[in-house]
Amino acid sequence: xxxILTKLRxxxxxxxxxxxxxxxxxxxxxxxxxxxxxxxxxxxxxxxxKEGIPSEVYEVVDGRCNVVARLxxxxxxxxxxxTGHLDTVPLYDMxxxxxxxxxxxxxxxxxxxxxxxxxxxxxxxxxxxxRAGIELDGDVxxxxxxxxxxxxxxxxxxxxxxxxxxxxxxxxxxxxxxCVGHRGLEWFEFFFKGKTVHGGKQEEGINAIKNAMKFIxxxxxxxxxxLKDNYHPIIGxxxxxxGYIKGGLQPSTVAGECLLK
Numbered sequence: 001x002x003x004i005l006t007k008l009r010x011x012x013x014x015x016x017x018x019x020x021x022x023x024x025x026x027x028x029x030x031x032x033x034x035x036x037x038x039x040x041x042x043x044x045x046x047x048x049x050k051e052g053i054p055s056e057v058y059e060v061v062d063g064r065c066n067v068v069a070r071l072x073x074x075x076x077x078x079x080x081x082x083t084g085h086l087d088t089v090p091l092y093d094m095x096x097x098x099x100x101x102x103x104x105x106x107x108x109x110x111x112x113x114x115x116x117x118x119x120x121x122x123x124x125x126x127x128x129x130x131r132a133g134i135e136l137d138g139d140v141x142x143x144x145x146x147x148x149x150x151x152x153x154x155x156x157x158x159x160x161x162x163x164x165x166x167x168x169x170x171x172x173x174x175x176x177x178x179c180v181g182h183r184g185l186e187w188f189e190f191f192f193k194g195k196t197v198h199g200g201k202q203e204e205g206i207n208a209i210k211n212a213m214k215f216i217x218x219x220x221x222x223x224x225x226x227l228k229d230n231y232h233p234i235i236g237x238x239x240x241x242x243g244y245i246k247g248g249l250q251p252s253t254v255a256g257e258c259l260l261k
Contacts, residue, residue, distance in 0.1 A: 017120060017121060025097075025110060026109075029087050030088050031090060032090070034063070035062075036146065038063060040144070041086055041144055044067045044069075044119070044142075048067075048126075048127075051126075053069050053126060054069060060154050064146045064153075066158060068144075069123075069141070070142075071129060071130060071139060073135060074136070078138045078167060079141060079164055079165040079166055080167050080169065081141045081165040081169070082125070082126070082142045083122075083168055084144060084170060086146055087147060087149050088116070089111075094110055097109055097110030100112065113173045115171050118172070122142055122171060123142060145157075183232075189260070190212070190260040190261075192247070192259075193256070193257060194206035194210075194257065195254070196257075197253070198253060199251070199253055206254070208255045208256055208258035209258045211258070212247065212258040216260070224240055242260065242261075245260050
């Protein structure tokens, strides 16, 4: 192992990794940008192309593209996937987020940690293996995917295409802790349709807010207790949260609609 690490250090410098992160951060890939992640995907593709590693950029939805590359191994071992998302959150109050800088040994810029830094490390680790002429027993596959911050459409499309891998490393920030499991996240929207009438004639209407309340009560009594029983030794039990509810038009009118998220 030490011999392999020595060879890799001979062909890849820390400065090259840092410069690649800086260049990736300069490329905007947040919502509102045309194609959003596509320019970042093309940048990654060009690195692989330069290193002689087969790579593909393909559209997933609305001009937004994944980038996938494969470094072939000897074909006698398991294949591993290195993956992460190309999109970032918006700049918000980060005025200079697309002009990254180095302060006290840290790169400051939008998406540096989540997760263009990890992506750059994954891409260049494959480049280092190729440069050093190190052939692993199995393949190393890279996938830069779109839309992690919303619906994860990039990963869903990746799975639909099929992946011949037996393990995966996801570069999400974890303070360098190795996380072997994740509960995941699923968002639900429930829409309740009632009948709007004046508040003085409530018996003629159907109050959608009341129906939403009844639904929540059923969840509290019959569903949430079962979540606690489904306990995983590493990641614990699942949880459920009501984060948004909106219904009705005004206090004097029976609510004809209600939305729960």
